[in-house]
Amino acid sequence: MTHKTIKVLYFAALREALGTPGETVELPDGCTTLANVRSLIAGRGGDWDKLAQMKNLRAAINQRMADPGATVADGDEVAFFPPVTGG
Amino acid sequence: MTHKTIKVLYFAALREALGTPGETVELPDGCTTLANVRSLIAGRGGDWDKLAQMKNLRAAINQRMADPGATVADGDEVAFFPPVTGG
Amino acid sequence: MSVSVREADFDIGAEIDALLAGRTDVGAVATFTGLVRDMNDGSGVHAMTLEHYPGMTEAALEDIVVEAKSRWDILAVRVIHRVGLLQPADRIVLVIVAGSHRGEAFAACEFIMDYLKTRAPFWKREDTPDGSRWVDARDTDDSAARRWD
Amino acid sequence: MSVSVREADFDIGAEIDALLAGRTDVGAVATFTGLVRDMNDGSGVHAMTLEHYPGMTEAALEDIVVEAKSRWDILAVRVIHRVGLLQPADRIVLVIVAGSHRGEAFAACEFIMDYLKTRAPFWKREDTPDGSRWVDARDTDDSAARRWD
Numbered sequence: 001m002t003h004k005t006i007k008v009l010y011f012a013a014l015r016e017a018l019g020t021p022g023e024t025v026e027l028p029d030g031c032t033t034l035a036n037v038r039s040l041i042a043g044r045g046g047d048w049d050k051l052a053q054m055k056n057l058r059a060a061i062n063q064r065m066a067d068p069g070a071t072v073a074d075g076d077e078v079a080f081f082p083p084v085t086g087g
Numbered sequence: 088m089t090h091k092t093i094k095v096l097y098f099a100a101l102r103e104a105l106g107t108p109g110e111t112v113e114l115p116d117g118c119t120t121l122a123n124v125r126s127l128i129a130g131r132g133g134d135w136d137k138l139a140q141m142k143n144l145r146a147a148i149n150q151r152m153a154d155p156g157a158t159v160a161d162g163d164e165v166a167f168f169p170p171v172t173g174g
Numbered sequence: 175m176s177v178s179v180r181e182a183d184f185d186i187g188a189e190i191d192a193l194l195a196g197r198t199d200v201g202a203v204a205t206f207t208g209l210v211r212d213m214n215d216g217s218g219v220h221a222m223t224l225e226h227y228p229g230m231t232e233a234a235l236e237d238i239v240v241e242a243k244s245r246w247d248i249l250a251v252r253v254i255h256r257v258g259l260l261q262p263a264d265r266i267v268l269v270i271v272a273g274s275h276r277g278e279a280f281a282a283c284e285f286i287m288d289y290l291k292t293r294a295p296f297w298k299r300e301d302t303p304d305g306s307r308w309v310d311a312r313d314t315d316d317s318a319a320r321r322w323d
Numbered sequence: 324m325s326v327s328v329r330e331a332d333f334d335i336g337a338e339i340d341a342l343l344a345g346r347t348d349v350g351a352v353a354t355f356t357g358l359v360r361d362m363n364d365g366s367g368v369h370a371m372t373l374e375h376y377p378g379m380t381e382a383a384l385e386d387i388v389v390e391a392k393s394r395w396d397i398l399a400v401r402v403i404h405r406v407g408l409l410q411p412a413d414r415i416v417l418v419i420v421a422g423s424h425r426g427e428a429f430a431a432c433e434f435i436m437d438y439l440k441t442r443a444p445f446w447k448r449e450d451t452p453d454g455s456r457w458v459d460a461r462d463t464d465d466s467a468a469r470r471w472d
Contacts, residue, residue, distance in 0.1 A: 009376070011446060012374050060379060063383075065442065081376070081444060084443060084446060084460065085446050085461075086416070086439060086445025087436060098225060099225055100308040147227070147230060147295070150227070150229050150233050151230075152293065166230070168227070171292065171294060171296055172296065172308075172309045173295075173296025173298070174255075174296070187335045187337070190335060194358075197412065198359075199360060200412075201357065201360040202355070205353070206351070206352070206354075207351075207354075212347035262347040263343070263347045274360065276436055277467065283429075
């Protein structure tokens, strides 16, 4: 079977901590939820661990807010970011 | 003793019903409250009785909302009017 | 002068700018504008005349602003109420409240409108196809004002 | 288009006029404007940069407007949120709600601001005498948004 490929975006303090606004990520078998994706990326170690450490992390799939258990599909746009502070 | 003289104003539907925007009224002894003044004027009969008949009548003394039991003093400006409908 | 009662129309943007001029401590501005609707209580409204009690209207509005400032931590208030002959879509009343934060600004603005509706001596007479009629006070306005007691 | 995310400033009076153009059924207009304050959390603020998630911001604001229209009987809504570099006293956000009556207009306007504060992907970074810092989300914003659940 072919692996799923997703786009991952980072914003605000998280973008600064990770040093990049985003990347393309290939998901191994079994990496099916937002929580799985977060662990996968944080597991690279170094600065990437900040993704695991950030409190109150928020996430979106295809530009809609999503919970950690939400399913990630091939071609999805996933975003991780701190709590929002607009208005 | 001298009698008290007050200015009395009428507004909106009450002004139309009474046919006048206001008048000067001399108060007999014992006519000391807003309720007394209302009864005094309504007691003239004819159209003046509308002052007694109007439901939810509101009143002010010297341009401040006042209750029926409020005391009226010589030289006061008293006003009677329907519930307000601004805004 | 935070309160005006007058025949002339107002410019909402210009009034906000004047209230905020030179300030950098305002984080929140809530406004309310009341307009003449072409329908009320099931009848078409061609025009409206606003009668008032000169002198008492200004005093009543100033009392309401003082009360709002005592209840909420707000920085500046402006109230304008028009009188005289108005047409549908004409502006009737403007309330602007500036504060540090939005909660206080919203609450004070709504409070001022609720109290104005039940305590400021204005009366509306509408011209409809069936003739001229005085607008009845609404029970909902009384209950809205009582929320703040 | 009821929702805009952009760098350019807005003219509150012109936006209200555009929203009401040709209408005679609007009796109540509630607005909220958020501004950059020169102080926050005890520090002076020289400037602020608003970052956002392009595409999602518009979608999130449109969802909030749809939700407001489903909850209250309102006639028209306009939301503008600025991004980029802003100075103290600059306008950040504008919400306009037009309705037949004031209760719905006030409630929907406050609802939109409360939801925007917790659901629309904007982030503020402030420049202070101690350097640049990301603004922390406020617990009071979360509790304000939960009032509507």
